[in-house]
Amino acid sequence: ACLDRIVAHDQSIGAFLRVDGERALEQAKSVDKRRAAGEKLGPLAGIPVAVKDVLCDSQAITTCASRMLAEFRPPYDSTVVARLKQADAVLLGRTNMDEFAMGGSTENSAFQPTRNPWDTTRTPGGSSGGSAAAVAARFAPLAIGTDTGGSIRQPAGLCGIVGMKPTYGRVSRYGLVAFASSLDQVGPFATTTEDAALLLEAVAGHDPRDSTSINRPTPAYTESINKPLAGLKLGIVPEHFGAGLDPEVSTAVKSAIEVYKSLGAEVKEVALPHGKYGVAAYYVIAPSEASSNLARYDGVHYGFRADQSSALADLAAERQAFVAAGNAAAADNVDSPLVRMYRSTREAGFGPEVKRRIMLGAYALSAGYYDAYYLKALKVRRLIRRDFDEAFKQVDLIVGPVTAGPAFKLGEMVDDPLAMYLVDLYTVSANLAGIPAISLPCGMTKAGLPIGLQLQGPPLEEDRLLRGARMFE
Numbered sequence: 001a002c003l004d005r006i007v008a009h010d011q012s013i014g015a016f017l018r019v020d021g022e023r024a025l026e027q028a029k030s031v032d033k034r035r036a037a038g039e040k041l042g043p044l045a046g047i048p049v050a051v052k053d054v055l056c057d058s059q060a061i062t063t064c065a066s067r068m069l070a071e072f073r074p075p076y077d078s079t080v081v082a083r084l085k086q087a088d089a090v091l092l093g094r095t096n097m098d099e100f101a102m103g104g105s106t107e108n109s110a111f112q113p114t115r116n117p118w119d120t121t122r123t124p125g126g127s128s129g130g131s132a133a134a135v136a137a138r139f140a141p142l143a144i145g146t147d148t149g150g151s152i153r154q155p156a157g158l159c160g161i162v163g164m165k166p167t168y169g170r171v172s173r174y175g176l177v178a179f180a181s182s183l184d185q186v187g188p189f190a191t192t193t194e195d196a197a198l199l200l201e202a203v204a205g206h207d208p209r210d211s212t213s214i215n216r217p218t219p220a221y222t223e224s225i226n227k228p229l230a231g232l233k234l235g236i237v238p239e240h241f242g243a244g245l246d247p248e249v250s251t252a253v254k255s256a257i258e259v260y261k262s263l264g265a266e267v268k269e270v271a272l273p274h275g276k277y278g279v280a281a282y283y284v285i286a287p288s289e290a291s292s293n294l295a296r297y298d299g300v301h302y303g304f305r306a307d308q309s310s311a312l313a314d315l316a317a318e319r320q321a322f323v324a325a326g327n328a329a330a331a332d333n334v335d336s337p338l339v340r341m342y343r344s345t346r347e348a349g350f351g352p353e354v355k356r357r358i359m360l361g362a363y364a365l366s367a368g369y370y371d372a373y374y375l376k377a378l379k380v381r382r383l384i385r386r387d388f389d390e391a392f393k394q395v396d397l398i399v400g401p402v403t404a405g406p407a408f409k410l411g412e413m414v415d416d417p418l419a420m421y422l423v424d425l426y427t428v429s430a431n432l433a434g435i436p437a438i439s440l441p442c443g444m445t446k447a448g449l450p451i452g453l454q455l456q457g458p459p460l461e462e463d464r465l466l467r468g469a470r471m472f473e
């Protein structure tokens with residue numbers, strides 16, 4: 001049914017980069033056979049799951065929506081994909097994303113845009129826009145995304161579904177193509193919190209192959225999800241309701257808070273005084289890590305290599321020109337073929353946003369600027385974490401908006417990087433602090449666009465977040 005629906009409608013949505021119907025049907029049939037034989041099956045037996053094209057799967061090309069990896073076939077499974085297979089999930093295909101997960105609208109994909117199923121003139125958000133749209137369009141009941149600065153929660157909010165970023169280290173990053181390693185985290189998309197709990201439970205847990213993976217048992221989220229939180233204390237941050245917030249979003253979030261009150265929750269104000277520096281710190285730290293992580297795409301190790309047929313001829317001609325001009329030293333300094341290959345590979349292989357991030361990051365990390373930008377951003381990051389630690393001494397969860405407005409039009413911000421970066425206002429702090437956060441639907445605008453509600457919790461308290469979200473649902 002999912003495959004039929006994809007065939008019928010994905011042409012107008014563009015959620016998938018590649019669908020592997022044959023493999024999906026094979027996996028589904030094998031689950032059926034094993035069920036008939038009375039075998040014990042995994043927790044996701046026969047359930048279709050869509051996977052963001054950033055997690056290595058040894059049976060699938062993994063592109064990160066980049067020309068650089070357009071034909072890259074990983075030699076191994078990421079831990080998340082391996083766990084999905086172990087859980088007997090049916091892997092439907094690979095979803096579209098912003099190139100290397102850099103963006104907030106999925107328009108930075110080198111291959112295609114993705115459209116919001118609620119209004120196809122609008123973006124589904126990003127960078128995991130393909131996964132969010134796939135679930136919102138009911139192409140798949142579950143999907144996997146990644147969240148470095150909001151890329152699960154923001155598209156979940158803009159597509160009217162549930163999306164969760166777990167605590168940094170809760171889900172293994174082994175085999176996840178790195179964007180900003182200290183911020184990247186894998187998480188679930190679903191239509192309900194219960195389904196999100198099921199998917200998280202299947203993929204979370206310690207992994208010795210990821211040195212940042214947390215060595216703690218995974219709680220049975222699916223067992224506790226329906227137990228409401230007694231005596232819940234919710235924090236609200238006054239700055240989250242400032243001038244930039246769309247009035248319809250503000251109304252929906254405030255009425256959600258009223259729902260919590262009616263369920264017995266106590267609501268009080270908490271301060272996150274350094275939150276206003278979150279976007280600035282994030283857009284120094286994330287590009288810095290990206291510029292270092294993306295150095296590996298050199299045309300040699302793997303991935304795309306630009307055509308070199310003219311490089312040697314060009315080189316000889318350039319040298320000759322210098323010699324003819326009487327500048328022998330310059331002739332000796334002409335770039336080697338290897339440097340040319342590296343440069344032209346990266347020129348052709350990366351899209352404009354990825355190049356922008358590499359330049360920003362290389363600048364922030366360079367001698368002389370390191371202390372002023374990168375080190376300063378790390379200090380701000382620490383202060384943001386401290387704010388949360390203080391706040392969670394007073395409240396159990398923090399509630400607020402996911403984004404300042406509903407889904408924006410395709411093309412509206414793609415040429416205005418700063419405006420696009422500011423969309424991440426409410427989401428980046430959770431990544432900087434490493435804490436878990438969830439986005440769930442809390443209403444619709446008059447024009448029929450979904451509005452998201454964000455809950456943030458203390459480290460490792462995914463259980464509390466899921467139960468808190470379930471209470472509202």
Ligand code: GLN
Pocket residue numbers: 101102103104126127146147148149150151152179286424
């Ligand atoms: N929009 C943010 C960025 O462009 C977040 C991306 C993400 O979480 N992968 O960096």
